[in-house]
Amino acid sequence: MILETNIYNKALIADIQVKEANLTVSDNFKNEMAALIDKGNKYIIVNFEKVMYVDSSFLGALVSSLKYAIANKAEIDVAGLNKDVAGLFQLIRLNKAFKIHASAVEAATNKS
Numbered sequence: 115m116i117l118e119t120n121i122y123n124k125a126l127i128a129d130i131q132v133k134e135a136n137l138t139v140s141d142n143f144k145n146e147m148a149a150l151i152d153k154g155n156k157y158i159i160v161n162f163e164k165v166m167y168v169d170s171s172f173l174g175a176l177v178s179s180l181k182y183a184i185a186n187k188a189e190i191d192v193a194g195l196n197k198d199v200a201g202l203f204q205l206i207r208l209n210k211a212f213k214i215h216a217s218a219v220e221a222a223t224n225k226s
Contacts, residue, residue: 116143119150125222126155135168140175147179147190156188157225161218163194168202180211191225193218 116139117128128150132139150158160176162168176192183190193215195203203209215221 117146122222125157125159125225127159127161127218129161130165133166135165135172137171140171144175144178148182151183151186151188158190159218159221160190160192161194162192162199168199191215191221193221
C-alpha cells in the first residue's frame with residue numbers, strides 16, 4: 115500500500131508512505147486513489163510529508179486522480195510539500211490545479 119488513510123474533520127487524509135514517489139509506485143497510487151474516490155470520499159488531502167522526491171510519472175498519476183475526482187464530484191488537495199517538491203509544483207504550474215497547504219491538518223481544519 116502506498117497510502118495510509120485517516121479521517122480528520124470530515125476530510126480523508128491520505129499519507130504517502132514512500133520517500134520516492136516515482137514510476138515504480140505511480141500505478142499503485144492511482145489505483146488506491148480511485149478506490150478511495152469510489153468509496154464516496156468527497157474531500158481527500160494527499161499528504162506528501164514523507165516524500166523527498168517526485169517524478170513526472172507520479173505527478174501524472176496525481177493529475178489523473180484529480181480528473182477522476184472531479185468527474186465524481188470530489189476534491190483533492192495536497193499538503194506537506196518539501197521545498198523541492200513545492201518548487202516543482204510551481205514550475206509545472208500544478209499549484210494552479212491543486213490547493214497546496216502547509217500540513218494535512220491545516221487543510222482539513224480550513225475546509226470544515
